[in-house]
Amino acid sequence: MQRYPPGSSLPPNLNTGPRARPGSPRSSSPSFSAAAPTSPRGRIGGSRQLSSGALHHSDSDEEDDRRRPQARKGALPLYSGTRAAGGSGRVLGSRLRGGRLRWVLLGVGVLALLLWKYSPVQDNQAASTATPAELEETVATTKERPIPRPAPPAPQQPKQPPLPPLKIANRPSPPPAPLKIVNVDVHPSSALASSPPPTRNERFLAYSPHSGYHNQRISLENALTFAFILGRTLLVPPVWVGHAIPYISFDKLGRRLEMASKTGLDRCKEFGEGGSKDPVPRECEGYWSWTQVGWEFLVDLREAEKLVPMRERWNQTEAWLEEELELRQGKGKAESPDIYRLKDDTMYQYRFYDSKDDNEPLAKFETRLDITELTQETEAYKLLHVGTLFGTSRLRVFEEANFDARSTFRRAMVFKNELLDEITETIRDRMGGAGRYYGLHLRVGDGIFQKEAKSNMATIWTSLCTNKMKLSEEVCDEMAQASEAKRDPRLRRRALDSPATPSSAIPSSTTPSTSSPFTTETLAHVKRANSRPQREGAYNHAPLPPLPTIKSRQDSPLASSLTCRRPLHTLPHLLPFNAPLFIATDSKLPNSDPNLSIFFDSFPCTFTLGDFASTSATNSEAVEGLTKLNGLRNKDDKVPLGQFLYPQLDAQIAAWGRGLLGTPQSTYSRFAVDVLHQVYHGWEIVERG
CATH class of the missing domain: 1.10.1200 (Non-ribosomal Peptide Synthetase Peptidyl Carrier Protein; Chain A)
Incomplete structure (x- = not known):
């Protein structure tokens, strides 16, 4: 039932006249008037009061007067005049009252x-x-x-300058300065950018890139190694960042790459810059979701160029190959006789071996190809074009020279960008310096990583606490149970009611699931079946200096601009968790992500990249380089680059920490742990495949 304001029995703005008694006359077509006369005092005797803007029936006034209670003594009458003449008395009273009201209003106006x-x-x-x-x-x-009476005007005085505006204590701060846009050249700047015309006997290798950045990186590592063994010049495609092209069979992937071009879409640039108010054309949809940059915009290939000659290939068309490499054209629809195409129908169709003495099984691959035989078969062709080269173990390098070359190519994949390096060093130093904080690379945002987030984070927590921090299982379980109880009221009440309850009696989501492939038996480094043993120093290297015992904020290596999220631990066995922790993650809200809660709950001084972008409760000084990063645009298509570079920056900062741990099954995490972390600390990289 609808309720109305206190003191009223009907909803506002509805008819408040009494219902007609049986037999009383009523108009068949009621009308509404907003100017009907009302008393300033409302109805006498405590009846309902109408506001001046209320609407009411005008055909029930006479009946209403007959039902009106008598006015109390001394009260003004509601209407003037008599009722003997029917409605004439009321009309006369209204006119008299209206006349007096006009005189009163006129007097008030004159006075004002x-x-x-x-x-x-x-x-x-x-x-x-x-x-x-x-x-x-x-x-x-x-x-x-x-x-006052009118007085003669005062003598004219000279005009005084106006007073300055009053200062307002809570005046809002001025808007931030507009973002400085910088168009950057993303093309290579070394010999890769200015390749001479091909020589008569020069042979080339091409491959088809696909998928995300790190899949493309693995493909490039394999392509460089493959070109080194074959003795061919490598055609290097640009890096495709943003919306990726998935793997498809050889011919379909080639056509997809050929069509994936922004040629003829120059008009789309003005919409990205906000220079046009017209609707975005259909052909511009998705224009800003991807772009291409040269590899040397992200990494340093100078050492790799000493081993393998390279030529950039920004154009993926067949016509470009024939013109740039001076290939013979095929007759009719026939392909060029100078191209040998090794076509694949599935991603893991071919596995390449550099030695016939290597008897390693194919594993997930379907067909074995010996590189020595492939070299002889393709020697007469100017261009060898293969499909996908993705897969860490796709190339089995048994020969020592080939193994050394691949190590060089993998070390060359370490990120090298002036602005990103500047930001990384700034945040690293504010976190305490190299090796003075723990680093984690946690993927929970999509696909299999979102599905397996709970078990993956449990595995990483156990590895961090027991293997990296060298703490007892009892302490690790205590922190895990405290984090779980913080979010489960039932567990919290149970812990309060029975504080002596053994830790094993309280279920914890941080216990690795027995159904997960990542159990406590796999927490150590996974040493896959490699063609050669790991180099000395990959695992056995000098340890980093120990972290200080942090009992107060003064003991912490953190910069003064940073503030921990919660008070530091005071119990002696929990002091190791006062160490700083940096989490690189794809979680959109890491602070409130339940998958990451155990790390934020256990480490009071936990930080993410977002904490350094602006001033906040945890950071009093924003990192200026992050603002510059937001203003970077590709000079070619005007697409903002910062959106694609944050994951790379995240991994760099985490890799400078100590005891870096990554997410199982993630090629990105594996690269950060096996290559970035090792190179940053001066250790040999961990080889795979």
Whole structure:
């Protein structure tokens, strides 16, 4: 049932007249009037009161008068005149009352005009020189004194300069400065950018890139190694960042790469810059979701160029190959006789071996190809074009020279960008410096990583606490149970009711699931079946200096601009968790992500990349380089680059920490742990395949 304001029995703005009694006359077509007369006092005797803007029936006034209770003694009558003449008395009363009301209104208007005209505030000089207190006093006395008589005008005074505006204590801060846009050249700057015309006997290798950045990186590592063994010049495609092209069979992937071009879409640039108010054309949809940059915009290939000659290939068309490499054209629809195409129908169709003595099984691959035989078969062709080269173990390098070359190519994949390196070093130093904080690379945002987030984070927590921090299982379980109880009221009440309950009696989501392929038996480094043993120093290297015992904020290596999220631990066995922790993650809300809660709960001084972008409760000084990063745009297509570079920056900062741990099954995490972390600390990289 609908409720109405106290003191009223009907909803506002509805008819408040009484219902007609049986037999009383009513109009067949009721009308509504907003100007019906009402008493300033409302109805006498405590009946309902109408506001001046309320609507009511005008055909029930006469019946309403007959039902009206008698007015109390001394009260003004609701209507003037008599009722003997039917409605004439009421009409006469309305006219008389209306006349008096007009005279009253006219008098009030004249009084207000005189007060305004002869008020001392009208004097410009007085108004400009009077203090707020004097103005307030003038207004107060003006209300009490009688209306002054007209006085002769005051002599003309020179105009005074206006007073400066009053300062407002809570004036909003000025808007931030507009973002500085910098168009950067993303093309290579070394010999890769200016390749001479091909020589008569020069042979080339091409491959088809696909998928995300790190899949493309693995493909490039294999392509460089493959070109080194074959003795061919490698055609290097640009890096495709953003919306990726998935793997498909050889011919379909080639056509997809050929069509994936922004040629002829120059008009789309103006929409990205906000220079046009017209609707975005259909051909521009998805224009800003991807772009291409040269590999040397992200990494340093100078050492790799000493081993393998390279030529950039920004154009994926067949016509470009024939013209750039001076290939013979095929007759009709026939392909060029200078191209040998090794076509694949599935991603893991071919596995390449550099030695016939290597008897390693194919594993997930379907067909074995010996590189020595492939070299002889393709020697007469100017271009060898293969499909996908993705897969860490696709190339089995048994020969020592080939193994050394592949190590060089993998080390060359370490990120190398001036602005990203500057930001990384700034945040690293604020976190305490190299090896003075723990680093984690946690993927929970999509696909299999979202599905397996709970078990993956449990595995990483156990590895961090027991293997990296060297703490007992009892301490690790205590922190895990405390984190779980913080979010489960039932567990919290149970812990309070029985504090002596063994830790094993409280179930914890941080216990690795027995159904997960990542159990406690796989927490150590996974040493896959490699063609050669790991180099000395990949695992056995000098340890980093120990972290200080942090009992107070003064003991922490963190910069003074950073503030921990919670008070530090005071119990002696929990002091190791006062160490700083940096989490690189694809979680959109890491602070409130339940998959990451155990790390934020256990480490009071946990930080993510977002904490350094602006000032906040955890950071009093924003990192200027992050603002510059937001302003970077590709010079070619005007697509912002910062959106694609944050994951790379995240991994760099985490890799400078100590004891870096990554997410199982993630090629990105594996690269950060096996290559970035090792190179940053001066250790040999961990080889795979």
